[in-house]
Amino acid sequence: MAEEERRTADLLWHLGLAVASLEKGLTYRATPQLLRVAKGDVSLLAVRLARWPPMRLRLRFLADKGGEAFLDEVEERLGGRMLEVTKRYLPALRLVGLRRPVKKPYNRHVVEAVLLRLGSESGLLKGDRKTIALTELAEELLETESVEVVRTGPNSPVVLAAVAAAAASGGMVHLVSPWIDREVAEALARLLRDKAVVVSRPPREARHAEALELLAQRGEVLCYDKLHTKAVAGASAVVTSANLVKTSLLRNIETGVYYRETPTAL
Numbered sequence: 001m002a003e004e005e006r007r008t009a010d011l012l013w014h015l016g017l018a019v020a021s022l023e024k025g026l027t028y029r030a031t032p033q034l035l036r037v038a039k040g041d042v043s044l045l046a047v048r049l050a051r052w053p054p055m056r057l058r059l060r061f062l063a064d065k066g067g068e069a070f071l072d073e074v075e076e077r078l079g080g081r082m083l084e085v086t087k088r089y090l091p092a093l094r095l096v097g098l099r100r101p102v103k104k105p106y107n108r109h110v111v112e113a114v115l116l117r118l119g120s121e122s123g124l125l126k127g128d129r130k131t132i133a134l135t136e137l138a139e140e141l142l143e144t145e146s147v148e149v150v151r152t153g154p155n156s157p158v159v160l161a162a163v164a165a166a167a168a169s170g171g172m173v174h175l176v177s178p179w180i181d182r183e184v185a186e187a188l189a190r191l192l193r194d195k196a197v198v199v200s201r202p203p204r205e206a207r208h209a210e211a212l213e214l215l216a217q218r219g220e221v222l223c224y225d226k227l228h229t230k231a232v233a234g235a236s237a238v239v240t241s242a243n244l245v246k247t248s249l250l251r252n253i254e255t256g257v258y259y260r261e262t263p264t265a266l
Contacts, residue, residue, distance in 0.1 A: 006155075009028040010153075010155060010156055012028070012030075012034060013028060013151070013153065013156070014052060014151070014156065014158075015045075015048040015049065015052055016031070016033070016048060017030070017031055017033055017034040017037065017045075017048060018030055018031060018034060019031060020153050020253055021253075022153075022154075022252070022253060026153070026154050033048075042121075042122055042123060043123075045122050046122040046123050046124055046137060046141065047141060049118060049119070049122050049124060050124060050138065050141035050142065053148070054105045054106075054115065055115060055118070055119065055124070056142075057078065058074065058078065058106075058111075058115055058119075059124065059134060059138050059141075059142050060142065061074065061077065061078055062074075062125075062132065062133065062134045062138075063134060063139070063142055067133055067134045067139070068127075068131060068132070068133040068134070069131070069132060069133075070130060070131055070132075071108075071111065071112065071116075071127075071129060071130055071131065071132055074106065074111055074132060075103070075106060075107065075108050075111055078106035078111075079103035079106040079107055079108075079111075080103075081106075082101075082102065082103050082104065082105075082106050083101045083102070083103055084101075086098065086101040086102050087101040088168060088191075089161070089164040089165070089168065089191065091164075091186075091187045091188075091190035091191055092160060092161075092163070092164035092167075092187040092188065092191060093160075093161075093164070094187065095157075095160065095183060095184065095187055095246060095249070095250065096157050096160065096250060112129065116132060119132075119138075123135055123137050123138075124137060124138040124141070125138065146259065146260045146261060147257060147258070147259055147260075148257070148258045148260075149255065149256075149257055149258075150162045150238065150240070150255070150256045150257070150258050151253075151254070151255045151256075152242065152249065152250075152252070152253070152254045152255075152256075153252070153253045153254075154250075154251055157249060157250055159238070159240050159242050159249060159254050159255075159256050160249040160250065162238040162240070162256060162258040163188070163232050163238055163240070163242075163244070163249065164187075164188070164191055165236055165238075165258070166232040166233060166234055166236050166237050166238045166258075167188045167191045167192060167232055167234065168191040168192070168193065168234075169234040169235035169236040169237075170193050170194065170234055170235045171194065171234045171235045172194060172195060172196070172197065172234070173192055173193075173194070173195075173196045173197075173232065173233065173234035174196070174197045174198075174199065174231070174232070174233045174234075175188065175196055175197070175198045175199070175215065175232055175244065176198075176199040176200075176227070176229050176230060176231045176232070176233075177199075177200055177229075177230045177231075177243050177244040177245075178200060178201045178227050178228060178230070178243060179200070179201070179208060179243040179244070179245050180198075180200055180208060180211040180212065180215070180243070180244040180245065181207045181208065181211055181244070181245040181246060182207050182210045182211045182214065183246055184211070184244045184245060184246060184249065185210075185211035185212075185214045185215050185244070186214060188215075188232075188244070189214060189215060189217070189218055192218050195218065195219040195220075196215065196218045196219035196220075197219055197220050197222065198212065198215045198216070198219065198220065198221045198222070199221075199222045199223075199224065199227065199229075200212060200221070200222075200223055200224075200227065201223060201224065201225060201227050202223045202225060203223075230242060230243055230244070231266070232244075233262050233266055234262065235261070235262060236258070236259060236260055236261060236262060237258070237259045237262040237263075237266055238256050238257065238258045238259070239256055239257050239259075239266070240254060240255065240256025240257075241254045241255055241256065242254035242256065
C-alpha cells in the first residue's frame with residue numbers, strides 16, 4: 001500500500017468507516033457505512049468528520065470566534081496550543097519517535113490541504129485560502145463531548161495520547177495494568193504531578209519488575225494475580241484494552257474510552 005493510500009485508510013479507520021486487521025500485516029477493509037458514503041451519502045461522512053477530534057476542535061475554535069476566522073489565526077492559535085500540549089506530553093510521545101513539540105495537525109499545510117478540504121467537501125466549512133467559516137450544518141453537529149472513544153493501531157498511537165493525558169491530569173493518579181514495561185513506566189513517571197497508586201500483576205519478567213520498582217518511587221504498588229483491568233485515572237481517565245507496554249500502545253489494534261472528567265463510579 002502506497003503511503004498516501006495508507007494515510008487515507010488510516011483516516012477512514014479513525015472515522016469508523018474502515019476495519020483494520022493485523023492477521024497478514026496491516027490491512028483495511030471497507031465498512032457498510034463507507035460503501036454508503038461512496039454511493040453519495042455525504043451527510044454520513046459529515047457526521048463522522050464532525051466527531052473526529054482534529055476537526056471537532058477546529059469547529060469549536062471557529063464557533064468561539066463567532067463562526068469565522070482567518071486561516072493564519074487558526075494556525076497561530078491551534079498550532080500554538082498543539083506546541084504546548086506536545087511539549088507537555090513529550091516524555092510519552094518520544095515512545096513513537098517524536099523528538100520535539102509539533103503544531104500538527106494545525107500546521108499550515110494540514111489545516112489547508114486536509115482539514116479545510118475535507119470540511120469544505122463534506123459541507124462543514126466554507127471559505128478560501130485566507131478565511132474559513134462554519135456552515136449551518138457544522139453548527140448543528142457541533143457539540144462538546146465529555147466522553148470519547150479512542151482507538152490505536154500501527155502509526156496511530158491515540159490510546160497512548162489518552163494515557164499520557166490522564167497520567168498528567170493531576171490528583172491521585174491510578175495506573176492499572178496487568179503488564180507494564182520499563183520504557184512506558186519511565187515516560188509516565190515524568191508526567192505524574194502527585195503521588196500515584198500502581199496496580200499490576202506480580203512480575204515474572206525483569207522488565208516488569210524494573211517498571212514497578214521505578215513507579216514505586218512515585219507512590220504505592222499493589223499486585224494481584226488475577227488482574228485484567230487496564231486503566232489510568234486522575235482528574236481525567238482512560239479505560240482501555242491496552243496494557244501499559246509498548247507493544248500494546250504502539251503496534252496492536254486497541255480501543256478505549258477517554259473521560260475528560262473522571263466519573264465518580266470509576
